[in-house]
Amino acid sequence: MKTPHDSLSERFAAALTQAFGEDYAEVDxxxxxxxxxxxxxxxxxxxxxxxxxxxxxxxxxxxxIVDALEVSDLCDQPPAIAGPGFINLxxxxxxxxxxxxxxxxxxxxxIAPVDDPMKIVVDYSGPNVAKEMHVGHLRSTVIGDAIARxxxxxxxxxxxxxxxxxxxxxxxxxxxxxxxxxxxxxxxLNIPDLNRMYQQAKQRFDADADFADRARQRVVLLQGGDQHxxxxxxxxxxxxxxxxxxxxxxxxxxxxxxxIRPESSYNDALPGVIEALEAAGMTSLSDGAVCVFMDQFKxxxxxxxxxxxxxxxGGYLYATTDLAALRYRxxxxxxxxxxxVTDARQKQHFAMVFAAVKQAxxxxxxxxxxxxxxxxxxxxDNKPFKTRSGDTVKLVDLLDEAExxxxxxVAEKNPDLSExxxxxxxxxVGIGAVKYADLSGDRVKDYVFAWDRMLAMDGNTAPYxxxxxxxxxxIFRKAEIDAATLPGAVQVEHEAERALVHKLVQLGPVVASxxxxxxxxxLCTYLYELAAVFSSFYEKCPVLRADNDEQKQSRLVLxxxxxxxxxxxxxxxxxxxxxxx
Ligand code: ARG
Numbered sequence: 001m002k003t004p005h006d007s008l009s010e011r012f013a014a015a016l017t018q019a020f021g022e023d024y025a026e027v028d029x030x031x032x033x034x035x036x037x038x039x040x041x042x043x044x045x046x047x048x049x050x051x052x053x054x055x056x057x058x059x060x061x062x063x064x065i066v067d068a069l070e071v072s073d074l075c076d077q078p079p080a081i082a083g084p085g086f087i088n089l090x091x092x093x094x095x096x097x098x099x100x101x102x103x104x105x106x107x108x109x110x111i112a113p114v115d116d117p118m119k120i121v122v123d124y125s126g127p128n129v130a131k132e133m134h135v136g137h138l139r140s141t142v143i144g145d146a147i148a149r150x151x152x153x154x155x156x157x158x159x160x161x162x163x164x165x166x167x168x169x170x171x172x173x174x175x176x177x178x179x180x181x182x183x184x185x186x187x188x189l190n191i192p193d194l195n196r197m198y199q200q201a202k203q204r205f206d207a208d209a210d211f212a213d214r215a216r217q218r219v220v221l222l223q224g225g226d227q228h229x230x231x232x233x234x235x236x237x238x239x240x241x242x243x244x245x246x247x248x249x250x251x252x253x254x255x256x257x258x259x260i261r262p263e264s265s266y267n268d269a270l271p272g273v274i275e276a277l278e279a280a281g282m283t284s285l286s287d288g289a290v291c292v293f294m295d296q297f298k299x300x301x302x303x304x305x306x307x308x309x310x311x312x313x314g315g316y317l318y319a320t321t322d323l324a325a326l327r328y329r330x331x332x333x334x335x336x337x338x339x340x341v342t343d344a345r346q347k348q349h350f351a352m353v354f355a356a357v358k359q360a361x362x363x364x365x366x367x368x369x370x371x372x373x374x375x376x377x378x379x380x381d382n383k384p385f386k387t388r389s390g391d392t393v394k395l396v397d398l399l400d401e402a403e404x405x406x407x408x409x410v411a412e413k414n415p416d417l418s419e420x421x422x423x424x425x426x427x428x429v430g431i432g433a434v435k436y437a438d439l440s441g442d443r444v445k446d447y448v449f450a451w452d453r454m455l456a457m458d459g460n461t462a463p464y465x466x467x468x469x470x471x472x473x474x475i476f477r478k479a480e481i482d483a484a485t486l487p488g489a490v491q492v493e494h495e496a497e498r499a500l501v502h503k504l505v506q507l508g509p510v511v512a513s514x515x516x517x518x519x520x521x522x523l524c525t526y527l528y529e530l531a532a533v534f535s536s537f538y539e540k541c542p543v544l545r546a547d548n549d550e551q552k553q554s555r556l557v558l559x560x561x562x563x564x565x566x567x568x569x570x571x572x573x574x575x576x577x578x579x580x581x
Contacts, residue, residue, distance in 0.1 A: 001102050001110030003505050004091055005031055007074055008042060015068040016046070020054065031089075039082060040090035041502065047085035058085030093492045096501040097554075101488040103504065104561040109568055111508040113155025121159045121329045122148040124341040125248075125255055128165035129240040129262075130174055130194045133247050135385055135393040135449075136343070139374045142438045144341035145253045146520040146573045147372070153572055154515055159333055162255050163325065164244075164262035166237055169315065170198075172219030175232050176211070177201035179218075191243040194236065223267075237262075250399050251431060252574050266324035270316045273323045274309060280360045288312030294355050297348075307352045322353045330363055337368045339518065344373035344444065372518045375446035377438075385449050399431060405451055406430030406463075413457075414581065425581050429455075429463050432575040436462035439573055440524035460528040462575055465566055468531040469577045472563040476556070479544055483560045491554045496537040500558055503533045507565050511572065520573060527569045534562045 002010075012029035030045040047062035054061055062085040069079055069087075076092035103110035124144020127137050152158045177197060189197075204211045221229040241257065248255050274290055277283050282292050291306035299305045309320045329335045340350055350371040357363045379385040387393055407426035410417065417425065437454035440461075441447045457463050476483045492498055510526040513519075543559060546552035567577050 001099070001106070001112065001505075001508070003508055004042065004074070004095075004099070004502075005509065008044070008071065008089060011069060011071050011074070012044060012046065012065070014070065015065050018068040019064040020050075024050075034088065039086075040077075040080070040088040041498075042089045042091075044087040044089065045085075047081075047087065051085075061085060062087050091498075091502075093498070096492040096498060097490040099505050100490040100492070100501045100558065100561055104486075104490075104557055104564065105488045109507060109561075109564060110505075111153075111511060117155045117157055118336045119157045119159065119334050120151050120337040120339065121161050121333060121335040122151070122339045122341070123161045123163050123325075124148070125244075125253070126163040126165065126342070127240075127244055130171070130191075130198055130236050131240075132191050132195045133244065133395040135377055135395060135398060138395060138398070138434070139343065139377065139438055139443075140341045141248070141251060141253055141255075142435050142574065143372070143374060143443055143520060144339075145251075145255070146439055146523075147339060147341065147514075147518050148254065149574060150511060150514050150520070150523075150572050154511065156515075159329075159335065160255055160259040161325075161329070162260045162262075164237075164240075164260055166240075166262040167264040167267065167321075169216075169219050171233060171236070172217075172222055173201045173205050173215040174198050174236070175222065175229055176215040176218040177204060178232055179228075180211075189239065191239060194239065247395055247399075250396075251435070252576060254574070261325070261328075263321045266321050266328070269324040269327065270320050273320055273327065276362075277309065277323075277356070277360060282356065282359060283309070292352075292356050294352065294359065296355065297352055305352075307356060319349065319353055322349075323356065326353065326357050326369075327362055330357075330367055336366060337370065339370050339372055341372045341374070344375060347371060347373055370518065372443070374443040378446050378448045380448065380450070382448065398434065401451075402430035402434045403427055404430075405455055406433065409455060409463075410581070425578055428576045428578050429466060429581065432462035432466060432570075435573065435575055436465075436524065439520045440528075442521055443519060460524065462570075465527050465531055465570060466575075466577055467581060468534060469563055469566045469570075470579065470581045472534075472559045472566075473579045475543060475559055479556065481556065483556075483563070486557055486560055487553065488557060489550075489554060490557050491550065493551075494537075494541050496533075496540040497555075497558065500533050500537045500562065503530050504558075504561055504565055507569065514572075523569055523572060527566060530562065530565060530569075 008031050009029055012031070013025050016024040016027055016029070027046060027050065030049060031042050032045070034040050034043045047058040047065060050061050051058045059081060062081045066079050066081060066087060071079065071089065074092065074095045075090055076094070077090050080088045082088055099110075122144055125137065125141040127133050148158050148160050174197065177200065181197070205215055218229060222233060241260070245257070274283070277292060283290050284293060285291070286306060289308050289312045290310040291308050293304045293306055295304075297305040297307075307319050308317055309323070310316055326338070329338055342350075354369040354371075357369070363369060377385045385393055403426050406429040407422060410422050410425050410429065433454040437447070437449070453459070454461055455463060457467055492501055506526060510523055514523050537558070541555055543552065543555040546555055570577055
């Protein structure tokens, strides 16, 4: 389905061609929502922009465009010229009604898949094995998932990549400690235990030179493929995956086991990365370490900044693995857009990895490499969010608290709900609130984690939007109709109906802008505005007590389209709705 903006743009292209010739077909008509609804729905500013090129007065240009413009099926008043040469356009009620009824009859709400689907990798979440997921993993997981869902919806071929941190010297230390304590314990060890053991292992490592030596030996055994060591490591990975999957399940995140492509899976490719960069003449040795220096990266002292890709002891680094991962993603997966969702502190890392890959010629101009950075979650003291005792906040504890708090609110607001309904509502509202709070702000900014604000029933929150959805379902229940069987006919008479349809047809362009900018907060803002426009429609246009059956039917259809739009939008954010709450 075309938006009014699309359709009007096409008509302008035709009019410009007719008035001034083929060369003008591609000129941007500069169509924007009208600044003042008094003058119509849209205004086109193209006449001003063409004044110089045509050497004519904008008003004269506007007149020639309007004379050639064929919009009688979209607007019922002829386009009006105002001021220095604005062209004002008012959509006809029929046209708006057609847009609404086409959308409501369509599963995709009238949003067509893109014409040029691309293979797109989205790298997100990437927690580390043997560690419990903490609040620091929330943002990558939630933002990455919203981006992947949105690109999926638009018809792209999305490959999710969960770059688990499952390799490195720290595992030698942990495994050595576990073996020392009796590895058979692994049958009963859970992730919180491992978290603790990891800290104990670290203490041993720092305090006991003997242990440290054995831990280093253990790394060599692990890398050399020693059976027993590998076995313990595999148990660690398996146990960790169970934990990650449990968190993903609770968060309603689409990551599955076959999206996992951990650091260790690139082990065999690492020597080849070094060789290829050496062959490209990009490496130099510095104190025995293999480094890549690139002119554009300088330290604070203006000295060239190295990207180390192999340590003097032969060990590889985070950057080496990312270089190998990029080769795989471009060369084998055939990705044309590769998106990394990590916190802003990794900005420099990705800038260097991307630059190296371009310089080495592994990524041509047809491949877009994008780092999607985000800010830090802060506590009430404006410092990085910690527990009262100063520890990092475990993600499961955070989700538990979200559900508990939501349950208390639900119990107070709706005491008639059965125990099991209440648990279900609390889950959807609590988790939705946490996710939405993370998605709704400009992602590059830090934000303060505030329970009261994210769980509020008014304002730009998940509960507010979920409530708007549930309220519409309750209208259908009251009307005793099955929304699925509503006929699609719509009439658009009242100002508030016009405003609602105009807002509803914006979902497509908003989703497209999220796909382009990778900023899910644009979708949140849209849904919040939609809920407000709906409220005002509902206030001004009685639905159940409409003047006649036709009007009632039509308004019910607008309710249904609003509910479907809210549901679809929240789904792209990975947030569920409820039929009642
Ligand atoms: N494991 C990393 C961390 O905890 C995140 C991985 C991000 N993805 C990547 N390809 N580097 O910071």
